[in-house]
Amino acid sequence: MAKAIQNFELLNTEYKPPVSLNDLLGQGKPIFIYIYPTDEKFKCNRSECPFKENLEEIQREGVIEIGISQDAVEEHREFKHKYNINFELLSEPTLETIRGLGAYEEVFVNGIEK
Helix, strand or coil: CCCCCCCCEEECCCCCCCEEHHHHHCCCCCEEEEECCCHHHHCCCCCHHHHHHCHHHHHHCCCEEEEEECCCHHHHHHHHHHCCCCCEEEECCCCHHHHHCCCCCCCEECCEEC
């Protein structure tokens, strides 16, 4: 059985009013949400860039693309500009939404949770 996604309100890189799932759904377009661990660990080569490279086609299909990680807004902004990412990155420092989407796994390195 599919799990319902709870509404969220998260900050984007431009400090606009928080982006909410309800507002996105209100646009009547498909939404592609992906969760990734952190901006700079991926260096735009394993997570974001495959989507970025196909973004024009995805957008032609009318899909709204959203990336969510626990990075701060400022980190997202720098990452977005550094790699010329032209889709929304949302900051979720509490992990509440990420956990709610079932995309959080505790990882321990040398006995320390990462």
